[in-house]
Amino acid sequence: MFFYPFLIMLREGLEATLIVVLIACYLKKTGQSQWMKYVWIGVISAASLCLALGIAIHIGSGEFPQAEQELFEGIVAVIAVIMLTYMVFWMQNSANSVSITQQVEDALTTRQGPARALLLMVFLAVAREGLESVFFLLSAFSQDVGLQAPIGAVTGLATAIGMGLVLYFAGVRVPLKAFFRWTSLFILFVAAGLAAGAIRAFHEAGLWNHLQALAFNSSEWLSTQSLLGTLLESLLGYQQTPSQSEVLIYVLYLIPALTWFIVKQTMNSQVNTRKSKT
Template sequence: AARSIRAGLHEDIDRALDAGSGGAWALIGMAFLAVAREGLESVFFLLAIFQQSPGPAVPLSALAGIALSAVIGFGIYYGGVRINLRHFFHWTGLFILVVAAGLLSSVLRNLHEAGIWNLLQDPAYDLTEVLPLSSLPGTVLSGMFGYHDAPAIGEVLIWALYLIVTLTLFFRPQAAKTPKAVPVAGK
């Protein structure tokens, strides 16, 4: 699948560049605007952090984060040629499913806090002593996967049901695709 996507993208780009109808300028402009937008967002975000921080720790941490992301970016760029795209998309797909399950359980928690959903709100378990939400690992897990140290039964159920359904669909065997018959030109 990755090879066919790549081939299709290359064909579309070549067609846009060869068309002579301004497709090349549109492609260049789109890439420029996308990068410029992300750059401006980063500048505004960092400017706000720099102005609100009392000492040098936060700005230095932000600059270290930028440097680290540049190193990771170069690593991905130069190492990306060797990456097996099938495995890469498989693992990132699994990661996205777990993130989505956490988002779904967070939605249920927010609906309860808004007074819209009040079923299954008894605590399922309490990990406040083991992994509190206020700790660094708890905060990271909360931000990435929707972790909560004392979730309600409904949150755990919706998280588990979502993962059961999506992982079943994700891991189901794909039907073998039979190649289409190509007519042979007669002599």
């Protein structure tokens, strides 16, 4: 359970870091570095809010009886699936440096005061990534009580911050479009596994008792006790003896999500091609 939290925090941390880096670069290039203190206030405030919320929810969930814990885990998994899906398609639509720098310009010229507007913009941007991470990590931590998940999360965040610093100070170009495209594709499979895990948690909580017959048994050729099986279980929610409802939910989520992802990717490629020709 190291790689999933690592990947989530690397991606979410990199998104937030890129926003801060782009804002910092814009302020530096336009000679407005005096506003950077408000950027850092926004970053620290948003990070503190997300950390406090995550700790409060994690501590509070430990006091529930078993059935309520299963229900809580199912609800968190559903929220994580929704946020993962939103994150993937939001990145396809609007994550680019042009839109971010335009938002900075708007913030600095607002009548409500550039400091307050810039602080609010940074706070909301970082808080959005942070709150998404909270629910992803709660879902991961509920499946693993060891240290691998927290270590993976911290390592992923540290890696994202390090990449941001390199981009800011060295100006190194990283193929971010390819990175986000392939991690988005992978995350859709992660979300499908979380959706199947949610229906399993709802069954264990006593809320869902339909289609509980065994769908298949793959323990003889891919056991969750094997290295590959353990890896797939940690990353994608693989189960060697899933119920029919788990398989159904997995397929009902993954096929439409992948189809829409491919359609959007094709549409974006066509738009970029037309822009490059003009």
